[in-house]
Every structure is written in C-alpha cells, then in structure tokens.
Amino acid sequence: MTSKCRRCGLNRAEIYLAHSNLNLCPDCFSLLTERKVKNTIESYKMISKDDKLGVAVSGGKDSSSLAFILSNLYDKLDMTLIYIDLGVPEYSKHCLEKVEDLAKILGKDLVVYSLEDKMGFTIMDLKKTIYGRKPCSACGAIKRYLFNKIAYDFGLTKIATGHNLDDTVEALFNFYIEGNVKSLVRLKPYLPKTHPKIVPKIKPLIGLTDMECLFYASYKGLPIRTLECQFSKGSRSIRRKEILNMIVEKIPNFKHAFINSHYKRILPLIEQALKNQEMPEIYDCPLCGMPTSLKDAPCHFCKIVSLVKGELENKRMYAS
C-alpha cells in the first residue's frame, strides 16, 4: 500500500478498512478506533462517572485494548482489572504475565482469581467429566459466573468485557439459525441490573472487528498473549467466524450491516412482542445463593462444580 492516509493526508496509510473503504495511517486509525468506542459507550449510556468499573481481562487483544482505551478515555474512572486463572498449563500463566504487565502500564489494580486456589480444581479437571475434551461451554459459564460474583463481592457497579463485533455477529448468526430467541434477546451491548446480585455488563468494543482490535493492540504495543488456549483449536466458534469472514469477502459491510439491522430494526420488534410475556423468574441458588433461572436446583456454575468435584472424589477413592 503506497497511498496516503485518507484522514490526515500526510502519513503513509498502513491499514485498509474494507467495511468503510478507508486507508489510514496508524495514528488516525487509533484515534478513530478510540472514537468509535467512545460513541458506543455514549450512545448506550454505558458508563457514568460514579461507576466502579470492573474490566474482565484475559491477556488477549480485545480485553487489553478495551482496558487501554477506557483508561485513556476516562482517566478519572474507578477501574479494576479482573483476571481469572483457569489453570490451563502454560497458557494461563502466560496470560497472567500479560495482564500483570498491562495493569502496571495502566496503573490500575488487578484482581487475580485462581480457580485452583479458590475452588480446588482447574479447567483441566473438566476433561474427566461429560464436558470431555471440549470444555469451552462450561469454561464460558464458569467465567460468566465468576466475573459477576467477583464484581459483586468487590462492590463494583459494572463489568466491561472485550466482546467485539466478530464475537457478537458470530453469536447472533448462530442464534438466528437456531431460532434461539431467549439468547438473541440477551445478547445486548448493555445488560442492565435485573437482580440485586447481578452486576450490569457492558460491551464497549461491540463496533470493532477482530482485526481492528488486533491492529490497535499491536500499534499501541500492548502486552498480549502469543499462545493459544489448547482447547480453542477447531472450536465451533472459530469455525463460525471463518464462515462470517468468507461472507465478508463477498459483502464487505456484512457484519456491520447485519448487526445494525439487528439492533435497530429486528430486536426492538422482538422485544416489543416479548414485553407482553412474563419475565422469567429469578431464584436463589440453594448452594451459593447467587441468582439463577432454575427453581429449587443448583445454578449452572454449582452444577459444574459438583460434577468436577464428584469426579475428583472418585479419582481419590480409586487411588487410595
């Protein structure tokens, strides 16, 4: 690429954004990226100045960019990074180092929650359960539960996650194919408080593609992981993203158009139709006391925990 940046007209363009047909230099790209995030935050009223914000970090390009951008945009905001060490050999420690570096750069507190120290098991122990060698869905449920629980215990008022445009389109596309209306309705840029123990979730990066997050993190020299989780290879989520990228090659603004149509045109109608239906009841989990949609039964997290602990117990009995 030898053209000049379309925004400043001075520097050499290094990035081509096909969805908006723009050639940009790194500085203008970074500026526009931060502006996009600011627009998202403002249009959904995601953050107020009294918020105590928890930022879920993983050592990946998305959450590192998120923490960096938020810290830049709102320097006075009370902000804590939260990292969950899932105990994946090599990978989890590698990621921890990255988020520790990030916390130092930003001058922010970092809460590290070790699944092994606190719960007595790691994600590797899921292998012996029905989750087999594909523990991604259980791992997702564990992280969702813990980020909420930690934020709640620390008295934080909101949790920001690094979910980007690709993650969101991938999930939405999936829910449309499945006709999964329940999940379709819950996948929003801003999930408000629906229960005293549910901390609101925000997704400020929902307008940025995977590529934009990667470029941003690398131009800013952010510490990001270079290892892949051993379970991610060939995962359904990655295969779905490949399909979406195939579509984008034919329809460059597919992701942006699809998500815009969903949030502006379709979702409001679905929500209006569901408004007349009863809200799903929220119960207290009899084991942990946290909110759950299940009546008289342990929550999803507690079920996974008891499954893993049962397996570990069996193993110990056979070993002795």
Next chain:
Amino acid sequence: MTSKCRRCGLNRAEIYLAHSNLNLCPDCFSLLTERKVKNTIESYKMISKDDKLGVAVSGGKDSSSLAFILSNLYDKLDMTLIYIDLGVPEYSKHCLEKVEDLAKILGKDLVVYSLEDKMGFTIMDLKKTIYGRKPCSACGAIKRYLFNKIAYDFGLTKIATGHNLDDTVEALFNFYIEGNVKSLVRLKPYLPKTHPKIVPKIKPLIGLTDMECLFYASYKGLPIRTLECQFSKGSRSIRRKEILNMIVEKIPNFKHAFINSHYKRILPLIEQALKNQEMPEIYDCPLCGMPTSLKDAPCHFCKIVSLVKGELENKRMYAS
C-alpha cells in the same frame, strides 16, 4: 456412490441429500419430494378442493416441477398454467416451447400472455430506460403484477409460484442484512387475500432446494429450458446464492434451520409486534385500477410502463 437407497434398501442410491444425510434412489427421492410438497401445502392449508389454481410457469426447473407435482397430487384440481412471454430474444420463445410441452403432458390449459402483443413493448425496451442493462427488478415487478392481474381477470382463486428454499433463504438473508422488516414480513409461504383484486399467492416448493427441484425435473423427464436469460448472469441474486451455498458447505442444514427458525420463532414475534401498528393503506391505481400502496400515484407497474412507452415515443419522434 455405490450404496443402496436408505429408504427402500433395494435400488442403487444416486442422490445424496446432505441436509438430511440421506442416500436415495430416484424413485424414493421423487416420492419423498412429492411428500414434502404435500406436507407444505397441508401445513399451510394452501389449497382447498374448490380452488381455481393458476400456476405461474417459466419453463424453468422449479415451476415445471411444481405444475407436475400439483397435477399428480391433486388430479381433480382446476388448474391453469400461466406463462408470460417477456420478449427476450431466443430465450422467451425457447421457454414458451417448454411450457407448451408441459401443458400437453399434464393435459392442462395454458394461458400465454405476450408483453409485446398486449402492452406494445418487450423487456428489451427496458434497456433504454433507467433500468439499463439490469432490468431484473423491473422484470420481477412486471411479472408479479401480471400474474396477479391475469389470475384476477380469469377468476382464479389462487396463484402458485415455484419459489423454492434457495430463493426464499436468499431473499430472507438479504432482508435481515438490510433490516428490511416490511419485505421480511411479506415473504411468506402463503400470502392471503388482503384486497378484492389481490389473488392469494402460495409457494408449495418452499421446502425444496434448487438441487432437489433440478433432480426432480430431470428424473421425471420434464421439459425444462436449457438456455439462461441473458440478464441473469452475474445478477445479485445469483451472487447471494453462491454465498449461501458456501455456508451450506460448512453447515449442511443451514438453509433448512434458518428458514425454520425464521418462520417458527422469529417471524411470529415480529408479526405480533407489528399487529399493533396500523396496516398499510391500499389504494386504487388511477391508471389501471389495480391495488397499490401509493396514494394518488400510478402503481409501480404503470410507472414502468409509462417510462418504457415514453422512451419508445422519443425514439419514434427522433426517427421520423
């Protein structure tokens, strides 16, 4: 393929249906195809025995299969084939021969409407108008108008069209990306009578893929066109279908799952939300008297006609 048919276990399987993972022999494939169409017709209550049915035929695999299947399933049904000769050189006459053969095989009446004879122009005259070299959308509007008008003038009670699964998924996919709720709601297997001059439309092939229609027509030896319309090459609709087939290679039941979810889960909610909104007004076109959504203005068809006639008039004036 050397396996036996999964249904009869006797004949050699010649067709593999990836979406339902079935190897079938031609006879069982044909039987199951007809059954699928029957199920569609019954579940949407598309046809009653007193209907006078018009079948829109084009000489293509879909509408020929449709007419053949309907004639087989309901041998006592009052059924008339309708063909519109659009005046595309070579192509339109070729297609007319095929539908004439089809009508003979089925022993059904065929109404042939020649655009040139009745309206004094052909689809080629659109070339000189704003529709330029891509007259597909105007041609679609002309056909929709005329099939309804002919059926209405002949006192027919319903029109069946050969729209199949691929056509429908392609259009739906498009409307979702565009957030085109109005068109999304109108794309239904059964469009009922909403005005005395609107003849209800049914799409009995909505559950069959392009491939299934092609295989069916060829196994039954139906007369189908072997020429392509000169305007179809590189059309947007064909490019979109290529994208969908790319997705199917990764998710074999994508089209079936997507359309099922749409009609069973999403559309009912959208319709419920829109129920509270006012129905769009229907007016009489001041030129032709047929129904239109436009107030105090000619309908879409009459606009195209006056555009073409204006161009032809200009040409004649310059020539003289």
